[in-house]
Amino acid sequence: MIDIHEYLAEFDDIPGTRVYTAQRARAGYHLNQFAMSLMKAENRERFRADERAYLEQWPMTEDQKQAVLVRDYNRLLDLGGNIYFLAKVFASDGLSFVQAVSTMTGMTVDEYQKMMLDGGRSPEGLRSTKEGN
Amino acid sequence: MIDIHEYLAEFDDIPGTRVYTAQRARAGYHLNQFAMSLMKAENRERFRADERAYLEQWPMTEDQKQAVLVRDYNRLLDLGGNIYFLAKVFASDGLSFVQAVSTMTGMTVDEYQKMMLDGGRSPEGLRSTKEGN
Amino acid sequence: MAQITAGIACSHIPVLGFAHDQDKEGDPLFKPAFDGFRWTREWIRAEGRPDVVVLVYNDHASAFDMDIVPTFAIGCAETFPICDEGYGPRPVPEVVGHPDLAWHIAQSLILDEFDMTILNRLEVDHGLTVPLSMMYGRVDEWPVRVIPLAVNVVTYPPPSGNRCWMLGEAIARAVASFGEDLNVHVWGTGGMSHQLQGPRAGLINREWDNMFLDRLIGDTQDLRHVPHIEYLRETGSEGIEMVMWLIMRGALGRKTRCLHRHYHVPVSNTALGHLVLTPVDGTVPPSPTLEGNRAAPGH
């Protein structure tokens, strides 16, 4: 039988990665439900018309609202956002996955796209923070 | 491993009982979803105001609609209704479970209630149609 | 460390909720039913004192319609509002959850190869609230936190008795690995014999029900292997709810002791059963798939 504490602890050892655990799911519940609401065209329009006012309807933290307003996706992941939910936000902005994802890497879209065309980011050195391999 | 065909076949051997199998669930899908809609007070009112018109909004069979209109619960079970869904119909009528259930037994409410107070219906002879025990 | 200190079995008959809410516990029609809970109401406040109850129940077409039918669903929300089942919501306090323990159990069960459905929003019906009223009577707020565990026993097939027992064992493993000191109860609700439909409605089987109560006590595991058809033939179409009691039983480990027992016929259409059990040898198998099933030949 797998020990749940060991199972979860290992997730913190992956560089540059937030695993969507229960802890994150709980912190991000209202953030993700807000994002989900943008699947409806009428909500997308209301959000676009006044983002702040739309956000005020959700019991999110001020940090979460700010991070949505400035589209800081790394911060949103830290605050419990899940990428498939956050995708509804960048879909509303008309961005593709590549465009949105590149903003989390510190690269420009062009640099990111070139890296992908060259075979993607190597896992070497990015498997474990502790072991640095 | 349990054989699903044998498992299901045995259910037909219980006297005076319809087990809520997949087959019944499929036949009764819209009937049960209609019944479920009566959990909302505003729907209960619309239903009471014009039962036929309310029923016409659901893709139920004419048989099902008729059986609802005359509150023939045995017939509704035959047509795929499930008792917990149908309970929303008799709750709308202000009936208790005992009052509604007794209508399926061919007894008056008083006769049924007396039987219950005397210890309920004995399973003797009612376990199996084939074996009559 | 969290610990399971008791298991409670209790029918969840709607009319007892009604009698309670209308101050009719002393009414001759209801008094014999409520009398059997006097002992438990004292015990649970003086000695039982659970911090959290894992409350196994079934939804009666209240929170779930036919669009989605989960076999096992666990409520991880902060609170659980009271459902309007068609007569207005029961006038009882909102149910407060324990999301830390609930998520811990949910995660552990999935790693333990149970295919749970996680619920972050759930309105609870009489299946969950009536047992709370039976145990605590009238309160301003429930003196316990509740983790709802909803089992499908409406659309066939429900889970097997063996699967339910195994789930109980897995819940015990999960609770034992939770770091915080918590006194946890597991309650199994529903039953006993009753049939709410068709010409055979009103069926009651006092003898079978008492055989079932007998076998929840001690170390027999016979009840794992009672097939669904036996519940249906012997205890009426709604007697199948008793498989939920096996989740409670499985969570208590190899052997149980009975502190209190109550059986009364009838309440409305139903035979009422109630047990308070404690674990004697709380050992459960270390995994659901290997050792668990070695202890359960026939599956």
Next chain:
Amino acid sequence: MAQITAGIACSHIPVLGFAHDQDKEGDPLFKPAFDGFRWTREWIRAEGRPDVVVLVYNDHASAFDMDIVPTFAIGCAETFPICDEGYGPRPVPEVVGHPDLAWHIAQSLILDEFDMTILNRLEVDHGLTVPLSMMYGRVDEWPVRVIPLAVNVVTYPPPSGNRCWMLGEAIARAVASFGEDLNVHVWGTGGMSHQLQGPRAGLINREWDNMFLDRLIGDTQDLRHVPHIEYLRETGSEGIEMVMWLIMRGALGRKTRCLHRHYHVPVSNTALGHLVLTPVDGTVPPSPTLEGNRAAPGH
């Protein structure tokens, strides 16, 4: 008698749906990805010819929000509408189900001690529709009926690799006990290596992906025991979708043969993998709990 004659593995990359819908299959950016499906498109119409596909996929916050997270859910509806994921619904035909077989499988799985969630209403997203487009190209209606099998791989923990493999075996038992003559495929979708989030986004692991493809062929059962952390470290946070391929693999029995293999990097953020397998020795263990786990030490 219904029979599983093939298993197909295929990534379900959204941008390939977009390229297909916009008639850009010949575009230099997309051509290498689509070229690897030419063989399959011919084969599936001439030889494969499934009547029904059990299509294992995951919902990407489309049909399910965080209120309800089922581990394994099976679509039993007549039809499954195409979801609007935020860019408008894909212009592809509605998906037609096979409720007779779907309900048969659902019932069998529950008796076999899998804790399924039954769905009678479900909108399907790119996870399900992109593989259909890859296999069939542009059509007025899909030439196959589809039973969606949705797996949670978003909220942790997803089911273990072993549990997924066991579910595949149980699906094979269920299909084999269905009376009607039907040619059934099982498709596993998602993957391969990709990470869509954080500073490590864009991770691709060609070597690991190909090891994974290798081990789906033949009779090794090694992949049952790959822990979640290995998918995460080696293949990026979204590589975990590959556990769904193990449901397909488990359904093919002890040994498989590879008819076609295709691997291409990159499509958008993702490594694309695709296999067409047939069962060689279709034998599966007779139950999930005893024999299934004897074949799977370590759990």
